[in-house]
Amino acid sequence: MDASFSRIRSALLLLTIVTLWAAGAPSAVAQPDSVRTQILVERGLPADHTPQKALWRAFAVPGWGQLYNRQYYKIPIVYAGLAGLTYSILYNHDQYKLFQRAHLYKISEERVASGQIPSNPYLSFRDQYRLVQRSVSTFDAEIPARTLRSQRDRYRRWRDLSVVGTGLFYVLTVVDAYVSAHLLTFDVGDELSVRVVPSPMGNSASIKLQF
DSSP: OOHHHHHHHHHHHHHHHHHHHHHHSOOOOSSOHHHHHHHHHHTTOOTTOOHHHHHHHHHHSTTHHHHHTTOTTHHHHHHHHHHHHHHHHHHHHHHHHHHHHHHHHHHHHHHHHTTSSSSOTTGGGHHHHHHHHHHHOTTOOOOOHHHHHHHHHHHHHHHHHHHHHHHHHHHHHHHHHHHHHHHTTOOOOSOOEEEEEOOTTSOEEEEEOOO
């Protein structure tokens, strides 16, 4: 198995485990309940809004978690990403099947020519081979079976990576909904300031944060 495919699959599995763990963990809110409720109401969200609800909605339907968080601008991004990856899966699968049939036809023709078999059992795939031949060769030159096999394997690998990428992107949308739901109640106070003051070693800066 391709090493990059294995690494992506491992990352997807890790993200899924972490996300499922977060779903069962207690919600770690950044404010006391009264302050948190006030923040939610001020932002037009229901008082019982929780990260867990955002997470399970995102798991159930793509973009539902973002809708629950009232982050409407993220929904087109979610569906555009899933649509693009789905198209990649379908396109690479179609190309894989095309080159697979062209390879079966061509390798059988080579075996017939060498006397290994009496006739080509894949004559029905001749049109697929001709289609590949016209798209690859300018002068309709014969394409070796090993070249068709290489292209077949390449499209299969791209298809499999697109499948893993789709799962990874979906998990990331779930994580985004969960993290964003937490940040909705993470209140930063107004006392955020930067001061530049003189010192014996030259000017120095200090930053004051109030949470």
